[in-house]
Amino acid sequence: MNYITIGVLCTILACIFLYYILKNHYVTKLTKAMHSERYPEVVDMSNRAIYQRFIGSYVCDLYRVKAYTRLGDDLKFKEVLMEVKKDYPQEKRKEFLELYLHYFLLKKDQEYAARMLEEIKALGEPRAYTYNEQAFDVMINGATDLIEVMEDEINSKQFNGFGLGVLVYMIGKQYYLLDNKEEALTYFYNSLSCFHKSAIYVASAKAYVEEICEELG
Secondary structure, eight states: OOOHHHHHHHHHHHHHHHHHHHHHHHHHHHHHHHHOOEEEEEEEHHHHHHHHHHHHHHHHHHHHHHHHHHTTOOHHHHHHHHHSSSSSSSHHHHHHHHHHHHHHHHTTTTHHHHHHHHHHHHHHHHHHEEEEEHHHHTTTOOSSSHHHHHHHHHHHHHOOHHHHHHHHHHHHHHHHTOHHHHHHHHHHHHHHHOOOOSSHHHHHHHHHHHHHHHHHH
């Protein structure tokens, strides 16, 4: 290996190393601003081309939309939400749509939950649409007749991660609506092992577990 080749390789490695240093720097700045509740600053940074270049438009959009939710500007939040997510890869688009579908389900916002659900349907992934549509029926329409159907879906072993957690949580929710607190407790508790610790339903599931445990003694 001659000196020119070595020099080229070293330059490439240095560029890669510099890229990851800068990426970590920009992520850290955004995260610190978010934790410090400097939400206008988060919006400003996530709109900058330099941040989108190093972090990616998907991550920047997540920060930007989340900042608007924390600012309490519901109108602007929904406006921005409907502007983004258009050019993501399929998996990222699905992840984004699911996040805000379930955000609106927990808020009991039927209109925007329905919008998110329609966009999930347009992805052309029937399995993903199935559990999300069922979640809509439980959270918005108060359905309590999907327990056996969801148990069959769980037993099919076709679902994992967030999708599996949604099914388990929604069975717990149906038992809760039916005032069967013992079964509800079991499913809410088990859903926690399916979700990532930062998943949108974790706080709700924990709250139900604490409430029911206190009630049942």
